[in-house]
Amino acid sequence: MLVAVLTYAVGLAPVPAHLVPREVRGVYLTGWVAGDAARRADLYALVRRSGMNAVVIDVKDSSGNEFDQSPAVEAAHDAGLYAIARIVSFENGALAAERPDLAFQLDGRVWLGESGLPWVDPRKEATRAALIALAMKAVRMGFDEVQLDYVRFPTGRGAERLDRGDQASRVAAIDVFLREMRAALPDRIRLSADLFGLTTTAVDDMNIGQDLAAVAKVVDVVSPMMYPSHYAPNSYGFPDPDLAPRGVILAGLADALVKVDGRATQLRPWLQAFSLRHLYGRAQVQAQIDAASERGVKSYLLWDPANRYDMLR
Numbered sequence: 001m002l003v004a005v006l007t008y009a010v011g012l013a014p015v016p017a018h019l020v021p022r023e024v025r026g027v028y029l030t031g032w033v034a035g036d037a038a039r040r041a042d043l044y045a046l047v048r049r050s051g052m053n054a055v056v057i058d059v060k061d062s063s064g065n066e067f068d069q070s071p072a073v074e075a076a077h078d079a080g081l082y083a084i085a086r087i088v089s090f091e092n093g094a095l096a097a098e099r100p101d102l103a104f105q106l107d108g109r110v111w112l113g114e115s116g117l118p119w120v121d122p123r124k125e126a127t128r129a130a131l132i133a134l135a136m137k138a139v140r141m142g143f144d145e146v147q148l149d150y151v152r153f154p155t156g157r158g159a160e161r162l163d164r165g166d167q168a169s170r171v172a173a174i175d176v177f178l179r180e181m182r183a184a185l186p187d188r189i190r191l192s193a194d195l196f197g198l199t200t201t202a203v204d205d206m207n208i209g210q211d212l213a214a215v216a217k218v219v220d221v222v223s224p225m226m227y228p229s230h231y232a233p234n235s236y237g238f239p240d241p242d243l244a245p246r247g248v249i250l251a252g253l254a255d256a257l258v259k260v261d262g263r264a265t266q267l268r269p270w271l272q273a274f275s276l277r278h279l280y281g282r283a284q285v286q287a288q289i290d291a292a293s294e295r296g297v298k299s300y301l302l303w304d305p306a307n308r309y310d311m312l313r
Helices: 036-050 070-078 093-098 125-141 168-185 211-214 245-259 282-294
Strands: 025-029 054-058 082-088 145-149 191-196 221-225 270-272 301-303
Touching: 025 036, 025 082, 036 054, 036 070, 054 070, 054 125, 070 082, 082 125, 125 145, 125 168, 145 168, 168 191, 168 211, 191 211, 211 221, 211 245, 221 245, 221 270, 245 282, 270 282, 282 301
Parallel strands: 025 054, 025 301, 054 082, 082 145, 145 191, 191 221, 270 301
Antiparallel strands: none
């Protein structure tokens, strides 16, 4: 059973009736699923039955869709759940269509990344201002936390030809954005950032501006996306990391803890709750949760892009 003991910290409540969990354990909901009252209610009940206490809900997704999630947030609070607003940041087709001058260009045209969508430049003030305005909308919807995803420079075919600056300038650009976002948000709203899983161990910015140690100095929580299926063969010594969920999490979090000076409470990894090359069920998910707990990391989020979470039922 995926059972967690819920502990609460008083004094950080965005609404009087809602207390912020000290240890956050939750699942991801797409904007479309969160907007479907029946599916939303089913998943909220599943979260509670599984001993978890939080939901991450798209306010802006990878395709550029934006959602008014006020009803979903109200329902989450009614169910006693902590509500986190996910905002896909710099992969941003909507903003690029409105302001092509903010998008990365190649050969005189807006460049498209590996998913076929354009990216906007973190170094441009108008880019950052648009995302901050969206985050403030999420605050007005009643969310307890803003979570920034795709907080990085682009990757994909031809990305090496883009003007992405050097490592120092990329890391600095992400730092500026996060600091501006933190300054704009009310103090009661937590700020978190999703990073590539390998940032826990990488000694550079992976050519995308993500430096876990630097990000941790600005945000409240760092969420490395530690899906074992996404690690290259022989990562951490595992020929097929997808078959070693416990080992991958143990190794990655050991490195991450060094980068956050041992502050385990600042880490909230995304764990794999979907199958890619190998079947993932309750045992594989629990292995990741247990491994994180062995490292003293008690908070986690489960990712299933289809929002089924069959292993919890």
